[in-house]
């Protein structure tokens with residue numbers, strides 16, 4: 165089955181969805197409107213699944229599906245046709261789909277795996293007492309983080325403990341998946357495969373290979389975070405990267421909010437416009453499980469909004485319906501997010 | 509004057525060698541004497557040692573201007589491999605955080621590598637001005653002349669850069685430069701020819717047999733390539749001018765010749781490039797299908813053949829690329845395969861990147877209309893406009909450039925059609941006075957290469973393991989005690 169069928173997975177037969185928002189979500193463009201689309205479509209977990217997805221590839225796949233009569237377009241939105249729904253069911257069976265990927269929960273997974281590979285290479289060379297080797301090509305900041313981390317480890321037990329933790333991880337996977345993923349490991353006199361080589365050996369397209377790799381890393385992180393006592397090394401390597409689902413700036417805003425500061429105070433302290441701070445709040449409202457909606461929507465605002473939108477389906481709400489009121493877009497969006505979350 | 513014992517000791521201590529290669533010592537001595545130096549050393553002669561070693565004997569910093577990201581990465585990896593930690597690569601690949609941290613500790617680095625574009629950034633120039641630069645190195649200096657105008661105009665600003673940072677010594681190095689290019693390099697760097705020590709060695713690599721074959725069409729060319737890959741002693745590199753073709757032929761060779769083939773080009777991620785380079789270095793790959801991005805920094809001694817599947821754009825590029833063969837001094841071969849259509853293809857490739865007269869005029873009339881365009885040709889024009897060049901000058905510049913490129917290609921054509929000794933042709937072109945004694949180990953002027961007699965024929969190749977190792981085996985090899993076979 166050709167790669168462009170993957171795109172079917174992102175669409176639905178009932179709900180009209182915006183291809184642009186889907187593409188932005190996959191690439192990890194963190195804006196409130198993209199994240200809201202992710203929430204609305206139930207696809208938030210796919211955040212940042214394919215950061216290097218070429219836009220023209222996405223658009224070409226969409227065109228192919230439209231031409232094949234599997235997707236219907238209406239303005240800037242699209243949904244599956246009856247034939248498209250059938251093809252989606254077939255694609256679900258035939259294609260490799262990520263099962264464990266959680267783009268927001270483990271948003272720094274790529275950095276984690278780069279560090280882990282370099283740690284593994286360094287440990288392997290350390291074991292052979294070899295100081296002359298070509299370190300894996302990673303960002304300088306990754307190198308520094310790994311150097312610092314290695315310095316804190318017990319050199320006596322590092323190699324055997326790391327060996328054991330990798331063993332535990334691989335043993336939880338089906339043989340084929342562990343075999344595939346292990347091709348990228350490197351160490352003393354063991355070279356990594358390139359992704360093209362490994363995909364060729366397993367007869368996968370480059371897209372499938374990428375999805376398997378991402379899914380594997382997230383599966384590893386699930387194992388590590390679920391049983392930290394079994395993975396002391398990997399836990400300490402992951403810990404500094406475990407930042408939660410929010411972006412850095414939004415997380416800072418939320419911390420200050422939780423300390424009881426008002427938006428005006430935060431704005432002054434951080435020299436950030438209030439509107440940006442409100443975007444941070446909306447991001448948090450979408451992504452955090454326990455966002456305090458009531459704190460930001462007064463009872464009277466809530467009453468007003470409830471009256472206006474009454475029994476109207478969420479998908480048909482328009483901000484312009486509030487033209488006669490003095491309610492802001494922030495109020496509107498926050499209310500919409502709360503309703504959307506309650507609906508699930 | 510530095511004494512020989514000190515040089516020898518540094519060579520042994522930091523690089524593990526006991527002997528210099530041709531030309532290295534005289535360049536190093538010149539640089540250490542504080543003399544601006546221009547050196548032409550043949551490919552594979554260990555040019556990087558000429559600035560690495562002085563780095564350990566002078567007190568200031570060594571700043572290396574290098575044309576390619578992959579080359580910078582390779583050189584940094586090489587220094588790290590030698591145990592040097594004070595290395596900084598300022599490239600576009602740096603993330604903002606790393607960049608900030610590196611710049612904050614700028615003075616702590618001994619070796620700083622950067623592209624001319626990076627060196628011309630205001631912030632970086634300020635740092636370079638404050639630093640005490642003992643040695644400014646222009647690596648692959650022929651790029652100044654080859655790329656300056658159309659591809660990398662920042663190269664044209666190097667003389668003002670040199671003036672700004674006032675290095676104690678400047679060293680420009682290349683493996684290929686005609687006399688015209690030599691003069692051009694000195695002029696563009698603002699080096700006075702009468703005060704610059706010029707160390708010029710023959711560009712000839714006598715252990716590389718030079719051959720070319722004209723083929724009727726693409727099908728025949730593919731067929732011939734497969735034959736050659738089956739017969740030739742490996743490892744080898746095949747060069748292509750398109751990424752797509754490199755991938756396509758790699759797949760073909762994989763089916764018909766050996767599984768130990770991989771492709772390499774600029775679209776690969778740095779991890780994938782790393783993987784392929786390491787496998788090639790360790791002898792796990794027999795053949796690489798590559799674009800010119802591969803090899804500048806590759807220091808693999810035993811490459812036995814370099815095949816060109818497409819025509820190189822110039823004799824300079826040709827010489828650079830075949831120079832990756834036979835660095836161990838053993839007999840090797842360079843074979844250029846071409847069809848009649850290849851000339852047109854290469855001409856188009858060379859010319860298409862240049863902005864034409866219509867575009868230049870339109871841009872200079874209404875630069876605002878192009879503000880959002882991120883096309884290389886527009887970026888180029890933007891650069892010249894910022895440098896306050898007039899439309900007439902720019903028109904003339906590119907017209908001239910077009911002529912130069914076509915001329916370079918015609919030289920390539922003349923090289924291929926030349927009935928005489930190929931080596932002599934190259935040496936004459938580079939005004940190299942070395943005397944050639946043509947015989948059956950030199951080139952195919954009088955008869956086609958006899959691979960067996962050259963010791964380059966190998967009809968049977970050891971079967972490669974195509975099966976990948978299981979995770980259990982790989983893990984045991986990496987962190988346990990059971991090596992991979």
Ligand SMILES: [Zn+2]
Nearest residue numbers: 929946950951
């Ligand atoms: Zn000859």
